[in-house]
Amino acid sequence: MSTDSRELxxxxxxxxxxxxxxxxxxxxxxxxxxxxxYGVLGQYPLRHxxxxxxxxxAHAADGYSRATGxxxxxxxxxxxxxxxxxxxxxxxxxxxxxxxxxxxxxxxAAIGRDAFQETDITGATLPVTKHNYLVMHAGDLERTIKEAxxxxxxxxxxxxxxxxxxxxxxxxATYTGNAEMDLPGYNPPGEADTGDIDAAVExxxxxxxxxxxxxxGVLISHASEELREFAERAEIPVITSLLGIxxxxxxxxxxxxxxxxxxxxYASIALDEADLIIAAGARFDDRITGDTKRFALQSKKxxxxxxxxxxxxxxxxxxxxxxxxxxxxxxxxxxxxKNRHTEWxxxxxxxxxxxxxxxIRETDELLGQHVVKAIADATGGxxxxxxxxxxxxxxxxxxxxxxxxxxxHTSGGLGTMGxxxxxxMGVQVGVPDEVVWSIAGDGGFQMTMxxxxxxxxxxxxxxxxxxxxxxxxxxxxxxxxxxxxxxxANAYTGNPDxxxxxxxxxxxxxxxxxxxxxxSVIKEAMAHDGPVVIDFQISQEANVYPMIPAGESISExxxxxx
Amino acid sequence: xxxxxxxxxxxxxxxxxRTVIALVQDQPGVxxxxxxxxxxxxxxxxxxxxxxxxxxxxxxxxxxxxxxPEIVSHVARQLDKLIEVVEVQDVTEWDIVWREMALxxxxxxxxxxxxxxxxxxxxxxxxxxxxxxxxxxxxxxDPDKIDSxxxxxxxxxxxxxxxxxxxxxxxxxxxxxxxxxxxxRDKDAKFWVPNSPDSPGEKRTGSV
Numbered sequence: 001m002s003t004d005s006r007e008l009x010x011x012x013x014x015x016x017x018x019x020x021x022x023x024x025x026x027x028x029x030x031x032x033x034x035x036x037x038y039g040v041l042g043q044y045p046l047r048h049x050x051x052x053x054x055x056x057x058a059h060a061a062d063g064y065s066r067a068t069g070x071x072x073x074x075x076x077x078x079x080x081x082x083x084x085x086x087x088x089x090x091x092x093x094x095x096x097x098x099x100x101x102x103x104x105x106x107x108x109a110a111i112g113r114d115a116f117q118e119t120d121i122t123g124a125t126l127p128v129t130k131h132n133y134l135v136m137h138a139g140d141l142e143r144t145i146k147e148a149x150x151x152x153x154x155x156x157x158x159x160x161x162x163x164x165x166x167x168x169x170x171x172x173a174t175y176t177g178n179a180e181m182d183l184p185g186y187n188p189p190g191e192a193d194t195g196d197i198d199a200a201v202e203x204x205x206x207x208x209x210x211x212x213x214x215x216x217g218v219l220i221s222h223a224s225e226e227l228r229e230f231a232e233r234a235e236i237p238v239i240t241s242l243l244g245i246x247x248x249x250x251x252x253x254x255x256x257x258x259x260x261x262x263x264x265x266y267a268s269i270a271l272d273e274a275d276l277i278i279a280a281g282a283r284f285d286d287r288i289t290g291d292t293k294r295f296a297l298q299s300k301k302x303x304x305x306x307x308x309x310x311x312x313x314x315x316x317x318x319x320x321x322x323x324x325x326x327x328x329x330x331x332x333x334x335x336x337x338k339n340r341h342t343e344w345x346x347x348x349x350x351x352x353x354x355x356x357x358x359x360i361r362e363t364d365e366l367l368g369q370h371v372v373k374a375i376a377d378a379t380g381g382x383x384x385x386x387x388x389x390x391x392x393x394x395x396x397x398x399x400x401x402x403x404x405x406x407x408x409h410t411s412g413g414l415g416t417m418g419x420x421x422x423x424x425m426g427v428q429v430g431v432p433d434e435v436v437w438s439i440a441g442d443g444g445f446q447m448t449m450x451x452x453x454x455x456x457x458x459x460x461x462x463x464x465x466x467x468x469x470x471x472x473x474x475x476x477x478x479x480x481x482x483x484x485x486x487x488x489a490n491a492y493t494g495n496p497d498x499x500x501x502x503x504x505x506x507x508x509x510x511x512x513x514x515x516x517x518x519x520s521v522i523k524e525a526m527a528h529d530g531p532v533v534i535d536f537q538i539s540q541e542a543n544v545y546p547m548i549p550a551g552e553s554i555s556e557x558x559x560x561x562x
Numbered sequence: 563x564x565x566x567x568x569x570x571x572x573x574x575x576x577x578x579x580r581t582v583i584a585l586v587q588d589q590p591g592v593x594x595x596x597x598x599x600x601x602x603x604x605x606x607x608x609x610x611x612x613x614x615x616x617x618x619x620x621x622x623x624x625x626x627x628x629x630x631p632e633i634v635s636h637v638a639r640q641l642d643k644l645i646e647v648v649e650v651q652d653v654t655e656w657d658i659v660w661r662e663m664a665l666x667x668x669x670x671x672x673x674x675x676x677x678x679x680x681x682x683x684x685x686x687x688x689x690x691x692x693x694x695x696x697x698x699x700x701x702x703x704d705p706d707k708i709d710s711x712x713x714x715x716x717x718x719x720x721x722x723x724x725x726x727x728x729x730x731x732x733x734x735x736x737x738x739x740x741x742x743x744x745x746x747r748d749k750d751a752k753f754w755v756p757n758s759p760d761s762p763g764e765k766r767t768g769s770v
Contacts, residue, residue, distance in 0.1 A: 122591065126598050131645045134591075151645060185587060185648035309639040312632065 004177035010138035011037045011169040014102065015044040017145035020177070023073050025049060025064065025429055027057035027422075031077025032117060034104025036169035038075075049429065049458055052450035054081050056422035058088020058101065059448070062159075063426030065098045066409045067384060069222065071152050072097070072426060077104045079117030082163070083124065087416060089159045090128035094413025095243060096216060098157035100148050105165040108136060122163050130158030136165070138173035147181045155188025156307040157220060189306060191331055192323035199319045200278075200302045201335045207276035207300075209344045210236045211256070213288075216243035216412075217281015217306065217325045224248065224405035226329035227280060234339040237348055239267045241282045243412040246402035250381065256348060257357075260288040262394040265355035265546045265557055270348050271296050272554045278302045281325045284314040285413070286550075294553035304328050357546055358398060361560065365539040366514055368392055368467040372399040374518040375437055375465060378526065383407065384436040386424035386462075388444035389415040391473035394544040396439040418447030424462045425455055435526070436461075442468040442495055452505040455531040463525045464533045469540045470495050477543045481558070482550075502533035511535040579608050580634040580654040581730050582625040585615060587646040595644050596623065605629065605637050609662075609705075609727030620648065624660075624729045653732055656743035660730040663702045665690070666712065669719030670697040678718060685711045696721055704728075 008016065014037055018026070025047040030038045041048055051057045054076040061072030076085050082103040092099045106115040122132045131151050133144050141164070148160040204210060218227050224247055231238050231254045238248045239256045248255050259267035271277060271288075277299045282288075284303075289295040292314055303310070303317035304325055311320040321328050360369045372395045375383070381403030387393040387410040400408060409427055411419035424438035445466050455462060467473075476490040502509030508528050512521040512535075525532040545560035586592050593612065600607050608626040615622040627634050631652070638650045670678050675697065682689055682699055685707065691698025701711050705728060712723060732743025 123594070126595060127602050183645065185642075186645050307643070309636070309643050311639070313636065 008175045013141045021149045026073045027060040028075025033078035033166045054084035056451045058085045059422035060426030062092040063423030064430040067427040067430040074101045082121040091414045091416045092159040098152040099159040101161045107167040132161040134163045138171035143179040189323045192321040192328045210276040211274045213279045214244040214247045215241040215282025218247035219406045221325035223326040245408040250401040264357035266351035368395040376401045378522045386438040388420035392441040392467040417444035421448040498535035508532045513537045584623045585649040588621045611727040657733045657745040662728045664725040666699045667722040
């Protein structure tokens with residue numbers, strides 16, 4: 001036992017352990033079962049941000065983690081508090097975000113008796129957490145919290161939930177300050193097997209039409225620099241998945257863009273025409289592959305992933321490099337021969353000219369694309385962009401520009417409407433000196449806009465750009481394209497006045513209804529020291545192009561009619 | 563009737579069955595995690611047997627999983643991702659010993675008792691319980707043998723059948739320092755060759 005050893009309550013052990021893990025901010029909302037923890041929280045140098053809904057706490061912790069690379073922490077009480085976290089945990093799980101959620105549970109004697117505000121939250125969150133714990137003894141808290149943070153942030157990161165009964169918070173136990181983890185089954189890989197590296201080098205050196213498909217792993221592993229070296233050394237064009245955006249600078253000559261369902265056509269075609277796809281921390285999501293039986297049939301695949309279970313899951317790999325991407329690229333790049341793929345790059349330039357996916361149609365109306373482009377032009381490539389899911393997300397993915405890594409934060413895997421409000425809050429708390437814009441849909445914004453009160457209380461200066469078309473735009477688009485124009489439940493005919501709404505929260509509200517107003521409104525928002533909500537009233541007559549319908553392939557590509 | 567076959571059997575739906583062994587931390591909820599994983603990834607478990615292992619705080623699970631080797635390889639990798647799972651092996655192609663035990667309660671009258679006892683003897687099973695109208699039998703072996711015994715007992719009136727599911731263990735190596743489960747039958751020589759260079763169960767590039 002170290003000299004640090006002392007008798008503390010479970011609640012104190014939680015706080016001490018959080019400090020030891022380097023936690024400085026927690027997003028949460030108290031309730032009966034977690035009150036013993038809140039009873040001591042004020043005595044510790046932990047900033048607590050009181051949210052309006054626990055889903056907001058989970059998304060904020062997720063956003064904080066994505067922006068900082070640290071573990072985001074959320075607190076909630078038992079029962080409804082805990083179940084309200086679930087969407088946030090599932091979002092973090094799908095996008096490999098490091099979150100630790102601590103929930104209160106009813107007292108040990110009441111567990112299993114359907115007590116007031118009791119939910120089996122470890123049972124309920126089994127499929128949406130990387131791991132979870134129900135801690136039945138205060139003496140186990142220190143080790144459990146240490147394990148939880150280790151699991152959340154290492155390997156393929158993910159959310160970990162720790163459920164703590166009310167009386168465990170109150171129980172006394174010894175806090176040692178150096179608990180040992182007991183995780184014999186958890187050994188995240190580091191470097192890749194050297195034989196596999198050799199096999200990959202051979203494939204890359206011989207390839208004539210290689211592409212890199214860069215995913216979230218590049219950003220999680222802080223491997224942007226290694227990715228750039230890799231691409232430049234062997235002159236390989238870089239395609240980014242939705243979550244891989246900002247993994248390479250938008251203006252880099254080898255940057256191609258996002259492929260897939262709403263990706264730029266030339267990226268999708270390049271993937272199809274390639275003879276080698278090198279997936280770097282990307283998981284061949286169905287939004288990229290469409291029908292896997294018809295996906296990229298001409299190419300061999302090298303799949304780099306820290307998670308062995310991703311190999312061959314969706315697309316069969318010819319060579320798998322299992323390890324931490326930064327280390328794997330560190331092994332791979334020096335072994336590659338310097339190479340040129342002039343003809344292949346020329347082909348891609350030709351595709352870009354033939355398929356101008358990023359040209360915006362001539363119109364006097366205000367389009368979502370105009371707004372995203374104007375924000376990108378006005379703020380520069382270092383701005384953090386946070387989105388929910390839908391048309392606004394796809395326009396943000398297509399038209400945002402980045403010159404620094406890890407600046408695009410979106411609910412990619414789960415596709416969570418409403419992510420954009422609290423996640424942007426968490427991003428801004430994580431990077432207080434950087435500019436954070438949330439590009440929101442009017443639908444998603446209304447799902448989580450209660451957090452505007454949290455933003456006001458804490459003066460968190462996120463700029464919210466609502467791309468307001470008074471409808472669920474992507475639903476409208478699918479009903480238009482796929483469901484025979486049978487429009488139903490797609491229109492919001494009674495949206496609030498978002499400017500007045502912002503003002504009701506004590507937040508600056510702005511509005512733009514035409515292209516001419518964009519620049520001045522964005523400038524005004526940037527100049528304001530505090531949160532801003534801008535109601536961009538955009539045209540309803542707008543679809544996201546290109547589009548490859550779900551489950552189809554590149555041959556079903558739909559481009560914007562000219 | 564094979565007592566130690568090492569070829570995969572077939573499930574009721576014609577899918578081949580593979581045998582996976584996992585070493586897991588003996589903690590509350592670990593079975594729920596494993597079962598939940600199978601359910602949500604759409605994998606079918608034909609049988610599952612769990613019990614304490616030789617290591618303190620660890621249990622061994624034997625699964626029979628339906629599906630082709632590729633699917634089972636996914637199962638194994640997903641299982642291995644569970645924090646409490648320490649080790650997973652698809653031992654289907656390995657040289658393994660496998661056993662299943664069943665308790666069978668069958669109706670028995672004064673007239674049929676003798677015949678049932680004879681069957682019991684043929685199957686090297688044991689009578690573990692005798693009542694006024696029924697007999698309890700314990701039978702151990704591979705699942706085919708148990709299936710056969712149940713089929714032959716059915717006409718007498720099956721009252722209750724309880725099966726453990728298969729447990730499997732790689733065979734000890736025949737060579738000093740060899741790897742367990744890797745004795746390979748040499749077809750021409752008709753004897754077991756330990757650790758043949760092309761023995762099955764070796765790691766494929768990049769897999770777990």
